[in-house]
Amino acid sequence: TDLEESLLFAYFTERYCNIRDDILGEHPFRVALYGGTFDPAALHHRRIVEELRQQFDKVFVIPCGPRQDVENKPSFGQVSDEDRREMARMNFDISGVALDFYDLDNHVFTPTYLVQERYEMLYPYAEIWHVAGADLVHGGRDNNSEIQRTWMRGKEIWNTLNFAVIVRDGYEFSAEDLPPHCTIIKPQYISGSSTMIREGIRHGDDVTHLLTKDVHRYIEARRLYKNSKEA
Numbered sequence: 001t002d003l004e005e006s007l008l009f010a011y012f013t014e015r016y017c018n019i020r021d022d023i024l025g026e027h028p029f030r031v032a033l034y035g036g037t038f039d040p041a042a043l044h045h046r047r048i049v050e051e052l053r054q055q056f057d058k059v060f061v062i063p064c065g066p067r068q069d070v071e072n073k074p075s076f077g078q079v080s081d082e083d084r085r086e087m088a089r090m091n092f093d094i095s096g097v098a099l100d101f102y103d104l105d106n107h108v109f110t111p112t113y114l115v116q117e118r119y120e121m122l123y124p125y126a127e128i129w130h131v132a133g134a135d136l137v138h139g140g141r142d143n144n145s146e147i148q149r150t151w152m153r154g155k156e157i158w159n160t161l162n163f164a165v166i167v168r169d170g171y172e173f174s175a176e177d178l179p180p181h182c183t184i185i186k187p188q189y190i191s192g193s194s195t196m197i198r199e200g201i202r203h204g205d206d207v208t209h210l211l212t213k214d215v216h217r218y219i220e221a222r223r224l225y226k227n228s229k230e231a
Helices: 014-024 043-055 081-091 102-106 112-122 146-150 154-160 194-202 213-222
Strands: 030-036 058-063 097-099 127-133 162-166 182-185
Touching: 030 043, 030 112, 043 058, 043 162, 043 182, 058 081, 058 102, 081 102, 081 213, 112 127, 112 154, 146 154
Parallel strands: 030 058, 030 127, 058 097, 127 162, 162 182
Antiparallel strands: none
């Protein structure tokens, strides 16, 4: 884990690259980047990551910092960044999965195109894939997906980046909406959403089946989301 723990960028010698190519052959090292608010980090997030881990060599979970569209998400920011950090740590304790707290540590929101640049520097010989829900690519055939419309450099990254599109059971989507470079991920037995969890907690409903035990205990102990209000 020297590369992950180092504050400096790695220098890859020609000898290293030749040995690495001999070992990996035609199968490049594949990295999946899973960004989100994770507010809270929940069981459906964990199951998505477990499925990603089966298909990628390394998975990074990236809790985002303050978003520019926060006015459209009134629930965001009702718990502290430290709370989201701790819930993520509890939720994603999975082998081969790393947590990237760059945004939370620096109190910034890093757009996808800059995340791509950062990981290209960290893993110059890897295939980098960005995880996106099927709802974010809906309308892609008409250049009207959320990625194309609202993300910074949306049309550019739509055409150039690799996307791992998460499709839930029962969700209908058209292949014509998919970005040019994509793969479909279909995790089994996932249900719920962070919005559903926050609303359930606010109304006093039982949400234990939507959370890991550790995250649920943490939320209860700190009385998180008790007074949250959704749009």
